[in-house]
Amino acid sequence: MKKEQLPDITGIILVGGKSRRMGRDKAFLTWDGAPLFEKVLHIFRESFATVLLVGGDVERYGKYGERILPDLYPGSALGGLYTGLYHATSDYIFVASCDMPYPSAALLRYLCSLKGGYDCVVPETAQALEPLFAVYAKSALPAMLDLLNSGNFRIYDLYPQLATRYVGVTELAPFSEGGRSLVNVNTPDDFALLAKEPTP
Secondary structure (H helix, E strand, O other): OOOOOEOOEEEEEEOOOOOOOOOOOHHHOEEOOEEHHHHHHHHHHHHEOOEEEEOOOHHHHHHHOOEEEOOOOOOOHHHHHHHHHHHOOOOEEEEEEOOOOOOOHHHHHHHHHOOOOOOEEEEEOOOOEOOOEEEEEHHHHHHHHHHHHHOOOOHHHHHHHOOEEEEOHHHHHHHHOOOHHHOOOOOHHHHHHHHHOOOO
8 A cells, every 4th residue: 555645844865966986976876777866766756745856967867857956055965955955845854865775765754753843853873873864854954054154064063953863773773674774875885785785
């Protein structure tokens, strides 16, 4: 049975990265028969009535039919996050990067269910926080703008300023497939390791 889309949340996919470490556009690396970007787009279309693509060019992304937003502050993930949140007409957004081979709709929905009373809902892996598979409220915009205007592009520096709900490894476990749902692909070595894994 098809799940209902989540109300009052806009899906934001960041597609404007330069893929410098990869050496080619990682959004269109093919994994399990489809570009990585399309895997993220699929679960977003299932989950949200509105999906916005931030930082992409019309030539590459126009065929998908989603609204494409130019970065208001080009050059950083924080700038892309700010752009998506600024343009969203909903009170909350859920943001993801375009290079996730195993994005989980169950994890997405769980994180969204925790948003009440918080400016951010951020999962935490064994290694670090994952700011680009997370929930942000419109109330976070002023703090984001202050960081951007000061030249600080670290999303991690945003969280102490806001009401942030951290979702730890143990709490994530039922939804994250041992952390696999939060994996992204940044380098040729990352993609080579991915290619050795069995497809889902």
